[in-house]
Amino acid sequence: MSSIKNVICGALAASLVSAAAFAGNFIPTYTQKDRLKTTFSLGIQWDFGDMQPQLVGAVRRTETTSREAVNGGKIDIALPLRMDMFLDPTIRILGLSGGRTVQGELGLGWRVRSSELIAAVGVQAPYTNGGVNFSFSGAMRPYLGVNTIGRAPGPTTVYTFAPPPIFILPPPLLGLTPN
Numbered sequence: 001m002s003s004i005k006n007v008i009c010g011a012l013a014a015s016l017v018s019a020a021a022f023a024g025n026f027i028p029t030y031t032q033k034d035r036l037k038t039t040f041s042l043g044i045q046w047d048f049g050d051m052q053p054q055l056v057g058a059v060r061r062t063e064t065t066s067r068e069a070v071n072g073g074k075i076d077i078a079l080p081l082r083m084d085m086f087l088d089p090t091i092r093i094l095g096l097s098g099g100r101t102v103q104g105e106l107g108l109g110w111r112v113r114s115s116e117l118i119a120a121v122g123v124q125a126p127y128t129n130g131g132v133n134f135s136f137s138g139a140m141r142p143y144l145g146v147n148t149i150g151r152a153p154g155p156t157t158v159y160t161f162a163p164p165p166i167f168i169l170p171p172p173l174l175g176l177t178p179n
Contacts, residue, residue: 030158031066037064042148043149054145060072061073068155073094075094092107118134
């Protein structure tokens, strides 16, 4: 009778250990990974140098680090909305750096009709931007606008699941004694 009792207790102990190991009670852990994102945007801005509105299209590539720092680049083209100036777009290539909400921009550009090289300094906040385009002839053209670029996305959260540790109790702790 005691051998049947040992077999039943052993089977019960083995089923408890295996049930705990495969019960789906996995321990979740997560890590933050950098996130890359390409954004296309449209906007309208007021050029205070030419005193006219401009339609702006842009492509922006950002990387948000696990510490929520944002770095990247942007290419934009600003088309004046006045008919006599429409064929004088400004094309700029900008680097950007900052946090998820506000990024500073710095770069170079070209005014097509006037064949003018410009330096650009600006800031991008959610759905708004502003800055100054400096021509190397000395002219300053400040601008202020609205666009479709919101807050930069956060880092990617990656979840991993590890099985819980398996504890195997020795027979004396289960009330079993060897024969």
